[in-house]
Amino acid sequence: MSLWFALSPLIVLTFGGLGLMMADAFSKTRSDLALGSFLTFTSAGLFALALWIMGGVPAAVMLKVAPYIVLDKFTLFFTATICLGGAISSLLAGGYLPEHDIDRGEFYALMILAAIGAVLLAAAGDFLSLFIGLETMSLGVYCMTGFRRTNPRSAEGALKYFLLGSFAAALMLYGGALIYGATGSTSIEGIRTALTSGEFGTLRDPSRLATVVIAMVLVLVGLAFKISAVPFHMWTPDAYQGAPTPATAFMSVVVKAAAVATMMRVLLVAFGDKASSSWSSGWPPVIAGMAVLTMLVANFIALRQENVKRMLAYSSIAHAGYLLVGMVAAWGQGNEIVAGEGRAALLFYMLQYTVTQAGAFGALILCGSKGKEAVTYEDLAGLGRRHPGAALPFALFIISLAGVPPTAGFFGKLYLFRAAVDGGFTWLAIIGLLNSALGAYYYLRVLVFLYMKEPAPGAAQATPMKSGYIYGALAIAAALVLYFGILPGKALEMAASAGKSLGAKIEVREVPTKMPDTATAALP
Amino acid sequence: MMDFWLERIYFGVCAAMAIAGAIGTVAFPNPIRGAMSLLFTIVAIAGMYLQLHAPFLAAIQLIVYAGAVVVLFLFVIMLIGPAATATRDARGLLARAIGGLAASAVSLQIILVLSRKVFARVPVAQGGFGSIESIGDLLFGEYLVPFEISSFLLMIAIVGAVAVARGKQPDPQLADEGETKAPKPTAEAHP
Numbered sequence: 001m002s003l004w005f006a007l008s009p010l011i012v013l014t015f016g017g018l019g020l021m022m023a024d025a026f027s028k029t030r031s032d033l034a035l036g037s038f039l040t041f042t043s044a045g046l047f048a049l050a051l052w053i054m055g056g057v058p059a060a061v062m063l064k065v066a067p068y069i070v071l072d073k074f075t076l077f078f079t080a081t082i083c084l085g086g087a088i089s090s091l092l093a094g095g096y097l098p099e100h101d102i103d104r105g106e107f108y109a110l111m112i113l114a115a116i117g118a119v120l121l122a123a124a125g126d127f128l129s130l131f132i133g134l135e136t137m138s139l140g141v142y143c144m145t146g147f148r149r150t151n152p153r154s155a156e157g158a159l160k161y162f163l164l165g166s167f168a169a170a171l172m173l174y175g176g177a178l179i180y181g182a183t184g185s186t187s188i189e190g191i192r193t194a195l196t197s198g199e200f201g202t203l204r205d206p207s208r209l210a211t212v213v214i215a216m217v218l219v220l221v222g223l224a225f226k227i228s229a230v231p232f233h234m235w236t237p238d239a240y241q242g243a244p245t246p247a248t249a250f251m252s253v254v255v256k257a258a259a260v261a262t263m264m265r266v267l268l269v270a271f272g273d274k275a276s277s278s279w280s281s282g283w284p285p286v287i288a289g290m291a292v293l294t295m296l297v298a299n300f301i302a303l304r305q306e307n308v309k310r311m312l313a314y315s316s317i318a319h320a321g322y323l324l325v326g327m328v329a330a331w332g333q334g335n336e337i338v339a340g341e342g343r344a345a346l347l348f349y350m351l352q353y354t355v356t357q358a359g360a361f362g363a364l365i366l367c368g369s370k371g372k373e374a375v376t377y378e379d380l381a382g383l384g385r386r387h388p389g390a391a392l393p394f395a396l397f398i399i400s401l402a403g404v405p406p407t408a409g410f411f412g413k414l415y416l417f418r419a420a421v422d423g424g425f426t427w428l429a430i431i432g433l434l435n436s437a438l439g440a441y442y443y444l445r446v447l448v449f450l451y452m453k454e455p456a457p458g459a460a461q462a463t464p465m466k467s468g469y470i471y472g473a474l475a476i477a478a479a480l481v482l483y484f485g486i487l488p489g490k491a492l493e494m495a496a497s498a499g500k501s502l503g504a505k506i507e508v509r510e511v512p513t514k515m516p517d518t519a520t521a522a523l524p
Numbered sequence: 525m526m527d528f529w530l531e532r533i534y535f536g537v538c539a540a541m542a543i544a545g546a547i548g549t550v551a552f553p554n555p556i557r558g559a560m561s562l563l564f565t566i567v568a569i570a571g572m573y574l575q576l577h578a579p580f581l582a583a584i585q586l587i588v589y590a591g592a593v594v595v596l597f598l599f600v601i602m603l604i605g606p607a608a609t610a611t612r613d614a615r616g617l618l619a620r621a622i623g624g625l626a627a628s629a630v631s632l633q634i635i636l637v638l639s640r641k642v643f644a645r646v647p648v649a650q651g652g653f654g655s656i657e658s659i660g661d662l663l664f665g666e667y668l669v670p671f672e673i674s675s676f677l678l679m680i681a682i683v684g685a686v687a688v689a690r691g692k693q694p695d696p697q698l699a700d701e702g703e704t705k706a707p708k709p710t711a712e713a714h715p
Contacts, residue, residue: 014676021683068673106686110683113683114680117677120676128670129669129673132677136673139677139680139684140684143680143683210637
């Protein structure tokens with residue numbers, strides 16, 4: 001297998017993104033950018049699947065770009081997930097942007113380039129490429145949030161996101177620098193070797209261990225910011241509400257998927273040694289605490305929301321909490337079998353969350369049209385009777401978010417909480433279940449308004465928009481939600497196999513110890 | 525012995541300049557003074573690169589950051605108007621106090637830990653370290669992959685800048701979701 005084929009998802013995305021930008025700039029007639037970016041994402045995802053079916057990338061090929069880009073099955077799984085999220089979001093953009101008079105071609109280029117950043121982030125096996133991937137993704141998403149600059153909400157959300165995001169990225173970079181200082185390596189594999197072998201005296205010297213802990217905390221802050229876990233969630237509701245809805249869908253699925261992938265790679269591989277990943281002195285209690293806090297805070301605030309888009313933003317934060325429960329389960333107290341189950345559950349949860357959440361935002365777009373948007377619950381009142389075609393997909397995605405069978409959300413939560421119980425975290429699973437019950441209240445409220453309420457006389461009513469793109473996106477998302485909800489076996493099997501490949505040794509070539517300054521030289 | 529102390533003094537001066545500049549950047553209410561403080565920090569860091577036997581990096585630091593970035597900042601500040609200063613804002617004083625305390629506690633802890641000798645020993649630099657040749661060697665050899673993927677970062681920065689700048693075009697839909705309805709009280713925006 002040649003390196004070209006191994007990197008094909010990235011190559012397809014690059015040429016697709018740049019080509020669409022050129023098409024937008026030079027074609028005389030209006031080009032169909034939404035369909036183009038949908039096809040770009042789909043073919044990149046299919047290339048990732050093809051690589052998977054061929055048994056993954058052989059180690060000899062992987063070594064050519066390792067440790068900066070790791071092309072294991074874990075990366076392929078996340079590449080496919082990211083491309084799926086991107087494909088649905090680009091179709092949503094095709095319907096939403098013209099309807100709301102912000103149809104400018106840069107949006108698609110930004111989306112595809114940001115997705116390249118996300119894939120690089122998921123694939124990064126070194127803090128250098130990790131940071132470049134993170135920044136590439138973030139810059140694209142900041143710009144997408146502020147795409148409607150003349151709208152004060154959009155500008156406010158973008159500015160908040162940008163300032164806090166830059167700060168979180170700086171903290172993470174500082175953490176990376178400290179870990180390089182403590183272990184002499186920037187690669188995930190190298191850090192692991194240094195921490196386990198104690199070659200640098202990490203384990204023997206308590207103050208050096210303290211440096212590692214500080215570095216770990218700083219890196220964790222950066223990652224928790226990206227998955228919007230409490231207490232680093234402050235930007236989320238404003239950014240999600242202010243952004244054009246397709247950008248919100250993209251942020252809530254693609255950015256989160258990439259951040260979860262990095263978090264798994266950094267915590268389970270780089271900091272997967274005994275000391276750093278023990279309950280007494282390592283990261284697991286921090287993640288567990290953050291999970292509890294995230295679920296509780298997000299669900300309680302979501303209960304009080306009157307704006308449906310804002311409710312979905314808080315719901316997205318709550319799902320970050322469930323993902324963190326999965327993170328603890330994926331650690332599994334160091335037990336291989338339990339950890340394998342946890343990793344599979346976490347990856348499956350991420351996959352089903354991608355289609356469900358993107359679909360929910362899509363359904364929200366469908367329910368409104370220009371000047372008659374669906375903003376509050378009241379706007380949705382009676383929609384089920386007036387426009388059953390628009391209300392039905394919304395209902396489907398909402399019950400999947402709530403975790404009701406036969407939808408994907410049910411199996412996602414089932415596997416996740418079962419893995420947590422098997423890992424000895426019954427209390428965490430119980431808190432998660434109680435939170436799901438709490439979440440069901442505000443999710444079902446949407447259904448109540450859709451089907452059981454009538455709009456107050458004279459009140460503004462949402463009118464569904466008409467767009468083939470949105471119908472297509474919702475059809476794909478709905479089909480996958482039902483598929484994962486009825487036949488989850490195949491996807492779970494893939495998730496298990498992807499989880500197993502994470503951190504597996506590829507013979508990393510010998511890198512001579514580098515001078516401290518050369519690391520900065522690469523980023524002038 | 526003399527060399528040792530000279531080195532220490534040189535480093536101390538550079539470090540003090542860098543820290544003073546950094547504090548000035550965030551503390552001055554006048555943006556022009558802030559930009560000049562930033563320049564101070566940048567020059568001090570270039571001085572540190574010199575001490576670390578990286579003259580090329582020091583030169584790049586001066587040309588790119590001092591010569592281009594800060595000048596660009598100054599252009600923007602002049603365009604907005606140099607009189608534009610931040611107004612005093614007493615909102616969220618309690619939150620700011622708590623945040624400040626928490627940040628200071630974390631910083632203090634980091635300083636305490638790092639003040640012990642904690643870093644891994646790295647071998648002494650070989651001859652030619654920090655020269656243009658050796659940096660080029662690393663950039664196009666060992667670090668080729670990160671070097672290449674940083675082009676994505678530059679690309680998206682350019683596209684993003686264009687996208688946001690073009691957003692100024694008259695947007696007929698000034699009012700949209702949220703704005704068409706009665707505006708929500710701001711308390712809801714900050715739960």
